[in-house]
Every structure is written in C-alpha cells, then in structure tokens.
Amino acid sequence: MEMMEKAEYITPEVEDMVVLRNIVKRFGKVVASDHVNIEIKRNEFFSLLGPSGSGKTTLLRIIAGLEKPDEGVVILEGKDVTNLPPYKRNIGMVFQHLALFPHMTVFENIAYGLRLRKFPEDEIKRRVYDALELVKMPPETFAERKPSQLSGGQQQRVAIARALVTQPAVLLLDEPLGALDLKIRQHMMLELKRIQRTVGTTFVYVTHDQGEALVMSDRIAVIHEGRVEQVGSPYEVYEKPRTKFVANFIGEANFFEGTLRDGTVETSFGAVKVATDIPSGRRVVVSLRPERIRVGKAAEGAENVFEGKIREIVYKGDILIVMVALDDIEIKVNVPATHPEARKLREGDIIRVGWDSGDEAGVFELEAE
Amino acid sequence: MSWMESLIDFVRKYKLLVALLVLGPPLIYLTVYFFAPFLITILYSFGFIGRRGVVTWEFTIKYYQQALRWVYLKVFYNSVVLAAITTVGSILMAYPVAYFIAVKAPKKWKNLLVVSVMVPYWVDFLLRTYALMNIFTMMKMMFTYEAVVIGMIYDYLPFMVLPLYANLEKLDKSLLEASYTLGASPFKTFLKVTLPLSKPGIASGTILVFVPAIGEFIVPSMLGGVSVTTIGTLTWDLFLKFHNWWRGAALSILYIAVVLITLIIYMRKVGELEI
Amino acid sequence: MSMSLRDKLMGLYSAFVYAFLYVPIIIVIIFSFNESRTLGQFTGFSLKWYQVLLEDKVVWVAFYNSLNVAVITTLVSLFLGTLAAYGMVRLDIGGKGAVDSLLYVPIIIPEIAEALSLLLFYKFTGYELGWLTVLLGHIAFDISFVYVVVRARLAGFDRSLEEASLTLGANEVQTFLKVTLPLSMPGIIAAALIAFTLSFDDFIKTAFTTGPGFQTLPLIIWSQSARGGVGPELNALTTVIMAISMTIAYIYAKLTMEKQ
Ligand SMILES: Nc1ncnc2c1ncn2[C@@H]1O[C@H](COP(=O)(O)OP(=O)(O)OP(=O)(O)O)[C@@H](O)[C@H]1O
Ligand SMILES: [Mg+2]
Numbered sequence: 019m020e021m022m023e024k025a026e027y028i029t030p031e032v033e034d035m036v037v038l039r040n041i042v043k044r045f046g047k048v049v050a051s052d053h054v055n056i057e058i059k060r061n062e063f064f065s066l067l068g069p070s071g072s073g074k075t076t077l078l079r080i081i082a083g084l085e086k087p088d089e090g091v092v093i094l095e096g097k098d099v100t101n102l103p104p105y106k107r108n109i110g111m112v113f114q115h116l117a118l119f120p121h122m123t124v125f126e127n128i129a130y131g132l133r134l135r136k137f138p139e140d141e142i143k144r145r146v147y148d149a150l151e152l153v154k155m156p157p158e159t160f161a162e163r164k165p166s167q168l169s170g171g172q173q174q175r176v177a178i179a180r181a182l183v184t185q186p187a188v189l190l191l192d193e194p195l196g197a198l199d200l201k202i203r204q205h206m207m208l209e210l211k212r213i214q215r216t217v218g219t220t221f222v223y224v225t226h227d228q229g230e231a232l233v234m235s236d237r238i239a240v241i242h243e244g245r246v247e248q249v250g251s252p253y254e255v256y257e258k259p260r261t262k263f264v265a266n267f268i269g270e271a272n273f274f275e276g277t278l279r280d281g282t283v284e285t286s287f288g289a290v291k292v293a294t295d296i297p298s299g300r301r302v303v304v305s306l307r308p309e310r311i312r313v314g315k316a317a318e319g320a321e322n323v324f325e326g327k328i329r330e331i332v333y334k335g336d337i338l339i340v341m342v343a344l345d346d347i348e349i350k351v352n353v354p355a356t357h358p359e360a361r362k363l364r365e366g367d368i369i370r371v372g373w374d375s376g377d378e379a380g381v382f383e384l385e386a387e
Numbered sequence: 388m389s390w391m392e393s394l395i396d397f398v399r400k401y402k403l404l405v406a407l408l409v410l411g412p413p414l415i416y417l418t419v420y421f422f423a424p425f426l427i428t429i430l431y432s433f434g435f436i437g438r439r440g441v442v443t444w445e446f447t448i449k450y451y452q453q454a455l456r457w458v459y460l461k462v463f464y465n466s467v468v469l470a471a472i473t474t475v476g477s478i479l480m481a482y483p484v485a486y487f488i489a490v491k492a493p494k495k496w497k498n499l500l501v502v503s504v505m506v507p508y509w510v511d512f513l514l515r516t517y518a519l520m521n522i523f524t525m526m527k528m529m530f531t532y533e534a535v536v537i538g539m540i541y542d543y544l545p546f547m548v549l550p551l552y553a554n555l556e557k558l559d560k561s562l563l564e565a566s567y568t569l570g571a572s573p574f575k576t577f578l579k580v581t582l583p584l585s586k587p588g589i590a591s592g593t594i595l596v597f598v599p600a601i602g603e604f605i606v607p608s609m610l611g612g613v614s615v616t617t618i619g620t621l622t623w624d625l626f627l628k629f630h631n632w633w634r635g636a637a638l639s640i641l642y643i644a645v646v647l648i649t650l651i652i653y654m655r656k657v658g659e660l661e662i
Numbered sequence: 663m664s665m666s667l668r669d670k671l672m673g674l675y676s677a678f679v680y681a682f683l684y685v686p687i688i689i690v691i692i693f694s695f696n697e698s699r700t701l702g703q704f705t706g707f708s709l710k711w712y713q714v715l716l717e718d719k720v721v722w723v724a725f726y727n728s729l730n731v732a733v734i735t736t737l738v739s740l741f742l743g744t745l746a747a748y749g750m751v752r753l754d755i756g757g758k759g760a761v762d763s764l765l766y767v768p769i770i771i772p773e774i775a776e777a778l779s780l781l782l783f784y785k786f787t788g789y790e791l792g793w794l795t796v797l798l799g800h801i802a803f804d805i806s807f808v809y810v811v812v813r814a815r816l817a818g819f820d821r822s823l824e825e826a827s828l829t830l831g832a833n834e835v836q837t838f839l840k841v842t843l844p845l846s847m848p849g850i851i852a853a854a855l856i857a858f859t860l861s862f863d864d865f866i867k868t869a870f871t872t873g874p875g876f877q878t879l880p881l882i883i884w885s886q887s888a889r890g891g892v893g894p895e896l897n898a899l900t901t902v903i904m905a906i907s908m909t910i911a912y913i914y915a916k917l918t919m920e921k922q
Contacts, residue, residue: 082829105830117820409753420798427782427786484676486672487672506908513884517900520892521690609887
C-alpha cells in the first residue's frame with residue numbers, strides 16, 4: 019500500500035477529477051475512513067468495492083459534502099472543496115433508495131436542479147427531455163408521472179437522469195442497483211456503462227457486489243475496515259490481488275499456508291513452487307483460484323502435481339465444482355463441463371491435480387504475531 | 388440569495404442560540420401555562436398559599452390527611468373499581484372487533500371499519516355522553532350505576548379498539564397458518580399464538596382506558612348524578628361547588644401520583660406506549 | 663373466500679359493537695328532527711329545533727366563542743408545536759430526551775387535574791377569568807398534540823430526500839421550502855385538525871377556566887343537560903357540534919390513510 023503523503027498537497031493534474039488526501043472520519047469509536055488516499059481520473063468509471071460496513075458510503079458522502087472528514091482534504095477538479103457544502107460542489111448523486119421527491123412528477127424531479135440554477139423554462143424542458151431520452155424513458159409517456167407510478171428500474175433511470183441533467187463533474191452512485199432483482203440488475207449494469215460512455219462524466223460507484231464492480235469499472239478501490247486495500251483495474255484486483263483480503267473478497271480462492279524456501283512453499287501436503295519476491299524463511303499464504311487448477315491428464319507435466327480424493331462434486335451446468343482432499347486441507351477445483359474427463363469423475367475417486375508456479379493469484383506474507 | 392446564505396451561516400455558527408430560538412418559545416409557553424400551574428397546585432396542597440392567594444410559607448400536611456380520610460379513600464377505591472370494570476368491559480367488546488378488522492375483514496372494508504371507530508374517538512365525551520342520555524331516559528335508566536358503567540365503556544371503547552387493531556394488524560398471518568399446519572385448532576392457535584402476541588396491544592389499550600377512567604368526571608356526573616361519586620366528581624365539587632381549593636389540590640396531586648406510578652410501572656414492564 | 667361459521671359470528675359481534683357505538687348518535691340526530699318534545703316517539707319530521715337554535719342569540723354567541731378560541735388555539739399551537747418538532751428532530755444538540763419527555767407530559771396528565779391547576783394558577787396570579795384564560799389553557803394542551811403528530815411525520819421521512827436536494831444545488835433554506843415543508847404538510851394539516859377539534863368541543867378545561875359571561879357550545883350543553891334535561895333543542899345543538907367534529911375526523915382519517 020502507498021504510504022501516506024504529507025499534509026500539504028500539490029495541485030493535482032487536471033485529469034484528476036476527485037482526489038482524496040489522507041481522509042479520516044470517525045463515528046465515535048468506529049473509524050469509518052482510515053487515512054484514505056484515492057485519485058479518480060476524468061471520464062473514469064471508478065468503483066469503491068468492499069463488504070458491508072467497510073466505509074464505502076462514508077467516502078462517497080465525504081466526496082458529496084454530506085459528511086465532513088475529521089482530517090484530510092477533498093479536491094474536486096483541482097479545487098479544495100473540503101469545507102464547501104454539497105450545493106456548492108459540482109456533483110450529482112444517486113442515492114441507494116433513490117430519494118426521488120414523492121411530491122413531484124418525473125419532470126419536476128429532473129427539472130429541480132435546473133430550476134435552482136435559474137435556467138429559462140424552454141431550456142429546462144429541452145434538457146429534461148434529453149435526459150429522459152438518455153436513460154431511455156420516452157418523455158411523452160413518463161414526464162408527468164409521479165415516482166410512485168414507476169417500476170423500480172424506471173425509478174432508477176429517473177434518479178440517474180436527475181443527477182446527470184445539471185452536467186456535474188462527477189456522478190456519485192451508492193449501490194443504486196441494490197434494490198433491483200437480478201435480471202433488471204444485469205441489464206441496468208450495461209445501461210449504466212452505456213450512459214457513462216455517452217456522457218463521459220466521471221462515475222464513482224459504490225457497491226459490495228464484486229460482479230458489478232468487475233463488469234463496469236475502469237478501476238476499482240477495494241475498501242476494508244475503512245482502509246484502501248488496493249486500487250487497480252478489474253484485471254489487476256482479480257489476477258494480482260495485493261493482499262489476502264482482496265484475494266479472498268474478489269472471486270474465489272483456495273488458501274494454503276507454509277514456510278517459503280527458495281521459491282517453494284512447504285505446505286502440509288507437500289512442496290508448492292510459487293513465483294514471488296518474498297525472501298526465504300517467511301511464513302506465507304498462497305492463494306490459488308479454482309479455475310487455475312488442472313485435473314487428470316491436463317495436470318500432467320505441471321510444476322506442482324498432487325493426488326487427492328474427490329470429496330464432493332457439484333454440477334453447475336457450465337462447470338463442475340470438485341472438492342479435492344489434499345492431506346488435511348480441501349481445495350476447490352473448477353472443471354469445465356467440456357473437459358474430456360469431466361463425465362468420468364466420481365466422488366471417492368483419486369484424482370490428479372496440478373498447476374504451475376505463477377498460476378497462483380498471490381503469495382502473501384503472514385504478519386508476524 | 389445573500390440573506391439566505393447569511394442565515395445559513397448564522398445557523399451553523401450559533402447552534403445553541405438557534406436551538407434556543409426554536410425550542411425556546413414552545414418550552415417557555417409550556418413552562419408558564421402548564422408546569423407553573425402544577426407547581427402552584429403543589430404549593431396550595433401544602434398550604435403555602437392561603438386565602439386570597441397570600442403566600443404564608445407555613446407548611447402543613449393537613450390537606451393530605453384530609454384527602455386520605457376514609458370517605459375519600461372509599462371514593463378512590465370506587466373510582467379504581469369503576470375504571471377496572473370499564474377496562475375489562477372494553478377489552479371484551481373491543482378485542483373481537485379489532486381482530487375482525489385486522490385479520491378477517493375483506494380488504495376493501497378495512498379502512499371504512501377503522502375510520503368508523505376513529506370518528507367517535509374525536510367527539511368530546513360530553514357530546515357522546517349526552518347522546519346516551521336520550522336512550523337512558525327512554526329506558527328509565529338514568530342515574531343508575533349500570534348507566535354509568537355502560538356510558539364509561541361507550542366513551543372509552545375507541546381507545547381500546549385502536550391500539551388493539553394497530554397491534555393485530557402487524558401480526559404476521561403466516562404465523563397462524565404455521566400453527567394450523569402444526570396441528571393446532573383455530574381456538575388453540577388463538578390461545579397460543581394470537582393472544583400472547585397481542586399482549587402489547589392489550590397493555591396499550593389498558594393504559595389508555597384505565598388511567599383516564601380513574602379520574603373520569605363527565606360520565607359519572609351526567610349519567611350517575613349524585614348516586615355515583617368518583618375522584619373526578621369529587622374534585623369538581625371541591626373546586627367549583629365548595630371552593631375548597633386546598634383539599635382539592637391535595638386530592639389532585641395524589642391522583643396525579645397514582646397516574647404517574649401506574650405509567651412508570653407500565654413503561655418498565657412493557658416499554659413504549661403505542662398510538 | 664367464504665367465511666366459516668366462527669368468522670360469521672365474529673362479524674355479527676362486530677356489527678353489534680358498531681351499532682353500540684353509533685345508535686346513540688343516530689338517535690340524537692333523529693330526535694333533533696322530531697316535531698314534538700316527546701322522547702322515544704317520532705311524531706313527524708321538522709326543522710323547527712334548528713330554527714330555534716338559529717334564533718337563539720346565546721347559542722350564536724357561544725358558537726362564535728367556541729370558533730374564536732378553536733381557531734386561535736389551532737394557529738398558535740400549530741406554530742409553537744411545529745417549531746418544537748422541527749427543533750427536536752433537526753437540531754443537533756444534547757439533552758433532547760429530557761425535552762421530549764417534558765413535551766409529552768400534557769398528554770399524559772388527566773385533563774381534570776390540568777384544568778384545576780390552571781384555575782389555581784389564574785386565581786393566584788390574578789388573571790380575570792374569561793376568553794383569555796380559556797384560550798391560554800387550550801393552547802398549552804394542544805402544543806403537545808401538534809408536537810407529537812408533526813414530529814412523527816418528520817422523523818418518518820427519508821433523510822436522503824433532503825440530502826438529494828442539497829446535492830442538486832439547493833441550499834438548506836431552499837431545501838426546507840421545497841422538500842421538507844411540502845413533505846411534512848400532511849402531518850401539519852393533521853395536527854391542525856386535531857388541535858381544532860380538541861379545542862372546539864373541549865368541556866372540562868373550559869368549564870374550570872372560564873369566567874362569567876364567556877360561554878362556549880359545550881358549556882351550554884352541559885348546563886342545559888344537567889340533572890337529566892334532554893330535549894330536542896339540545897339534540898339539534900349536539901348534532902351540529904358532532905357533525906363538525908366528525909367531518910374533521912373524517913378528513914383526518916382520509917389524510918392519514920392515504921399515506922399508507
Ligand atoms: N452516521 C453515522 N453514525 C455512526 N456510525 C456510522 C455513521 N455512518 C456510518 N457509520 C459507521 O461507519 C462504518 C462505515 O459505514 P458505511 O455506511 O460507510 O459502510 P458501507 O461500506 O457503506 O456499508 P454498506 O455496504 O452496509 O452500506 C460502519 O461501521 C457504520 O456503522
Ligand atoms: Mg453503504
């Protein structure tokens with residue numbers, strides 16, 4: 019992780035739309051943000067990903083100005099806005115429960131920000147209609163409805179239109195898809211991505227769903243207990259997790275511990291070759307994704323080959339999940355349904371598993387107690 | 388817009404002052420016209436204030452001794468008994484109705500049924516008790532204890548139906564179905580599931596009926612005449628007929644003490660009051 | 663869905679209870695239109711008792727007094743109670759629990775105890791009993807009801823609506839005017855209705871705190887019905903007051919049901 023920078027900051031490059039410097043926020047004893055440093059670039063789709071209670075919403079609210087950090091600086095478009103109220107920051111926000119004004123029509127909801135900015139009425143109408151078109155809501159049908167007369171997905175679209183219509187520099191979204199069912203959710207994910215590409219606004223997207231984050235984001239910040247564990251592209255956080263937490267939280271992984279000696283980890287079931295810079299003699303934990311493990315004939319010739327008994331097979335359509343016992347631990351292996359030996363696998367059989375060094379998602383030093 | 392911004396700045400900077408400006412007026416009003424009068428009542432009850440409002444600073448408990456005399460204690464007792472009868476009577480009348488509205492009644496009827504209970508709730512006891520006088524006069528029942536009991540239940544019934552309904556409405560109907568599938572008869576289900584779960588509603592209703600019923604004045608006075616004496620009628624007489632303010636004050640303070648103790652016990656045992 | 667016998671019995675019982683609630687009221691209304699004075703015998707339809715009411719100066723004065731007190735009480739208690747509610751929900755200060763309990767006390771204390779303490783207070787401080795003393799007492803009582811109703815409404819609404827307004831460029835005052843106030847309007851109206859009826863047909867507090875020459879409608883009913891005096895004029899008057907209260911109650915019910 020990057021070390022904290024000194025309190026003084028250098029005016030960032032213009033392409034940094036949002037910069038959080040050393041943000042600390044406490045609620046009583048809870049440290050909701052713990053020295054957070056993040057730089058979000060222009061036009062980026064940036065996600066804050068982490069488990070419930072990790073402090074994602076708090077960070078978003080700090081960017082919005084709805085919460086004031088105890089320490090640290092918030093910079094929007096190169097300007098220090100730490101002490102500005104939300105209405106003086108050039109932002110839009112989509113709330114978790116949308117917060118559409120129930121006493122206003124769809125049109126009035128979207129026009130709200132424009133009216134406050136004193137746009138002429140015909141300009142307001144044009145912009146509201148454009149915004150509705152952008153989110154694929156025909157204005158003729160929907161403009162005069164009340165939010166209560168819309169489906170969940172439609173309300174979602176209105177909330178996005180309302181937040182975007184004032185052309186904010188940054189759009190902040192707090193788990194906006196949380197309340198939708200799976201089908202609409204998957205559809206809205208693609209929609210959001212499309213909208214973001216169309217308008218080119220910087221999106222900061224909060225979610226606890228790794229699927230959403232991986233699909234939509236340009237970059238992801240993984241948050242854990244108020245700290246940033248890793249910032250990187252979806253590929254980086256999935257394939258090259260920096261910490262054990264990230265490896266565990268994103269995707270699935272098998273973990274095994276051992277002592278590192280000359281590029282080999284001595285585990286309970288044997289020596290495992292790994293690729294790492296960690297010096298010899300340290301206790302480490304190796305993370306290995308289930309889809310990286312080969313079985314049967316395919317495992318032959320791999321750098322690490324072991325044999326184990328099949329404990330359980332779960333059929334998932336496109337893959338078989340095979341639990342294999344290696345000495346005292348059990349590892350999970352994803353076998354594609356198209357694998358030539360897939361149909362012959364039986365619970366109780368002995369099976370060969372194998373992988374090369376470098377296939378592991380990561381090798382992490384265990385903290386010395 | 389600038390006045391707005393300076394206003395917002397002001398609110399931010401002088402939080403405490405703003406709190407005073409906002410909460411001050413209502414609190415000052417209540418202090419002067421609600422709490423101060425009770426303080427005055429306490430002063431009267433201990434004889435600090437004498438005839439013609441002269442403050443004497445002579446402390447005495449004789450008015451309390453008078454208020455605790457046997458005849459008065461009997462009135463207290465009568466009031467509590469009447470309130471208890473009223474409470475039990477209204478539970479018996481209200482429970483099936485509340486249950487019917489909450490669980491059995493067809494959906495489209497529900498609102499109408501609730502509103503029909505709510506509407507009388509809004510009419511002052513004086514008017515509704517007067518309404519009963521027509522019937523009791525016809526039936527030659529005026530100035531009997533029965534008339535008072537029926538009148539009490541009549542007036543307090545909505546105070547029992549509404550909290551019971553609010554409680555039963557929240558009851559998860561699938562619990563009843565679960566009980567049926569486990570082999571319990573509807574009657575057993577009522578005893579083992581519905582009734583225990585509706586205890587908070589019964590408790591709320593009991594408080595809303597029992598506590599004010601102890602001090603009820605209008606019903607015993609209008610329907611009972613001189614034949615029924617309660618704390619309410621006694622207080623009224625002491626004040627507006629005999630002008631014995633000191634004894635009346637002591638009686639009233641005792642009554643408030645009973646009410647507060649009942650409420651505190653209730654809050655401890657059951658918690659929040661619904662409605 | 664067909665009902666079982668048990669359910670039908672319960673429905674029948676409920677119908678009986680509703681009849682119990684409404685028959686006396688209906689009888690008052692019916693006999694207010696009775697031609698003769700005989701109770702229990704409807705001899706013919708007539709509006710003459712309403713005619714009598716209309717021509718009765720005392721009733722008109724009392725009606726004016728009731729209305730006057732109720733309207734002023736509503737306005738003042740609405741202002742003070744709403745102020746208290748906003749303050750308690752929105753201000754970020756300590757000691758709120760204690761203040762909240764204080765604001766609830768007038769609802770808990772039995773009316774007769776409150777009424778006599780007001781009387782003692784007025785006597786002690788030398789107020790002249792009449793319009794003002796009645797009014798001041800009604801307001802004290804109503805503030806708490808307004809407070810409870812408005813507070814519940816405010817506490818029940820989603821804070822993020824106000825936050826959304828802030829992020830859309832409205833400052834706190836604009837947010838209050840465009841979002842908070844319109845959304846709490848149903849609560850404020852409901853509170854106003856409650857405050858009005860509580861004051862309009864209040865009897866006990868008024869009886870204790872009024873002075874010679876200041877009569878309200880409930881006081882007229884009281885003095886004329888004392889010792890069993892039931893009559894068609896009183897039935898007509900009661901019908902009028904009940905009609906007012908019940909209409910307001912109905913509006914209130916409509917308002918609060920719709921929001922669910
Ligand atoms: N207003 C507040 N008062 C007290 N504690 C708070 C407040 N807001 C957040 N917290 C605490 O700060 C921590 C972070 O909360 P936050 O809402 O940012 O989490 P989150 O990552 O958004 O979680 P979720 O996915 O559940 O929404 C939690 O422990 C939470 O309880
Ligand atoms: Mg959150």
